[in-house]
Amino acid sequence: MNRLTDHLIIISFDCLSALDIPILKELPHFQTLLKNGAYVESVESIYPSVTYPCHATIVTGNNPNRHGVINNTLLQPGMASPDWNWYRDRIRCTTLYDEVKKANMTTAALLWPVTAKAKIDYNMPEIFANRPWHNQILVSLLSGSPRFQWELNKRYGHIRKGLNQPSLDEFVLESTVDTIKSKKPNLLMVHFTDLDTQRHYHGFSSKEAIAAIHRHNLRLGRILEALKESGIYENSTIVALGDHSALDENKAVNLNVLFHEQNLITSNGKGRIINWKAYCKSCDGSAYIYIKDPHDLATYEKVKRLLESLCDDPKNGIESAITGEQAAERGADGTCAFMVEAQKGFYFLEDFEGEFIKTITKEDVITDHKYTLACHGYSPEKENYGTIFIAAGKGIKSITLSSIRLIDEGPTFARLLGVNLGQTDGRAIEEILEIKKGENL
The missing domain is CATH 3.40.720.10 (Alkaline Phosphatase, subunit A)
Incomplete structure (x- = not known):
């Protein structure tokens, strides 16, 4: 050639x-x-x-x-x-x-x-x-x-x-x-x-x-x-x-906070995770939800019901949730259990303690660079x-x-x-x- x-x-x-x-x-x-x-x-x-x-x-x-x-x-x-x-x-x-x-x-x-x-x-x-x-x-x-x-x-x-x-x-x-x-x-x-x-x-x-x-x-x-x-x-x-x-955002969704509350994530009480059954892995504007044991159907169903309820209320910042198979069809990681897409103005973090929805201020960004005022990772659509x-x-x-x-x-x-x-x-x-x-x- x-x-x-x-x-x-x-x-x-x-x-x-x-x-x-x-x-x-x-x-x-x-x-x-x-x-x-x-x-x-x-x-x-x-x-x-x-x-x-x-x-x-x-x-x-x-x-x-x-x-x-x-x-x-x-x-x-x-x-x-x-x-x-x-x-x-x-x-x-x-x-x-x-x-x-x-x-x-x-x-x-x-x-x-x-x-x-x-x-x-x-x-x-x-x-x-x-x-x-x-x-x-x-x-x-x-x-x-x-x-x-x-x-x-x-x-x-x-x-x-x-x-x-x-x-x-x-x-x-x-x-x-x-x-x-x-x-x-x-x-x-x-x-x-x-x-x-x-x-x-x-x-x-x-x-x-x-x-x-x-x-x-x-x-x-x-x-x-x-x-x-x-x-x-x-x-x-x-x-x-x-x-x-990139898209502007000022609210962070911490799904791991809910997983922690429902005992899907366990910690030592000193801010360290010691075990997990389900975990939200951030891609900023989207996130993968992984189930540690792919044969753990009880955890899968528990997470599925939680995501369905969260998607029903726009205040939760989640625009949609798809299965791992659907994620693979869109070119993403098919080994995840679910993939979630944030609404405009929201993005995902991996905190498992604190607020489920955190409002981000300029002061937060100055003091802690895990917080941002614009990000990407969203669906290309x-x-x-x-x-x-x-x-x-x-x-x-x-x-x-x-x-x-x-x-x-x-x-x-x-x-x-x-x-x-x-x-x-x-x-x-x-x-x-x-x-x-x-x-x-």
Whole structure:
């Protein structure tokens, strides 16, 4: 299969929404892509629409129940800070970067989710120290390309202030520019989280979120300039995309509080879970309900009756509840017993003590960052909840499409670089590709 481009630069602006397009159209570097390339007005995300499953979908073309990354974090009831799906081996199928490397092309990734210990030539994975005895730099070095990361940290580490934004994205930006100029990879994947952070802590349309979009425009400009300075701009394809949108909320639903009251969760009285029969695992705007023993029909029926009663009253914040089988049909984890969707204005937390419904204030967000003022994870069918896709450069037509699905992006990227992801849930978006006569998709 012929390649349509020599260099594919995928820039993920986490939480960039279809509703942001009016702003992007006024910003010069986004304008450059919009005027000269393909633009999709609304991209349908996946279920649940959270960052790690989304980014696994982008590089596989598959839904979560197929690629295996069904949530951001692992099911670890009682752990204050659950581990994330950091490692490549959480993905059950091949990926874009695997196939590109097999084709003897160079790969690079900067803070791209679910890439720890991946076979990427130049890899700075997104992973953080999640235990008191862990060291952040050491954890990163051991999970990616040690020398590559060491050099970038030596040059630009002073910019970084832990995981704080916007300094983290500024560090990622300098690392990206350096990688383009020094490595000229055939595939480069970059993940920026500034906007997502601002929306979580300040709200969807907050001045902080708008400022982050403007910073992203400057970051895009620096990347375009680096491609020109390195001499590969004319042979490159640049993609700016989002993984999901976000919705404002100010109420948290704590189903585990009810499970605790009904003895489906037991604790030691000191704030620690010691056993559980049913557990609500948050995906922010949605949640999985797991039954520990799949043969425990009494617990299953008890939870089912509880959910039915909660769905009857809008004040409980639950829009709908579906079975595990129905969740699988929508691409989510079919091993759950149930999956619940929050109403607009609500999201799910995993607290098992305190209030069933907690009203979130700005003060809560400042003092405890488990609380947010906007989040995602909702059904992609929610109104005004699409994300975006913009591509320009080699192999791309100038065209506007009304919609695609997130699962279509991976096969499209594979086609651009002349590789194959095999059977996928999505398809290559051939409408945006410049295919010469005689070439087949």
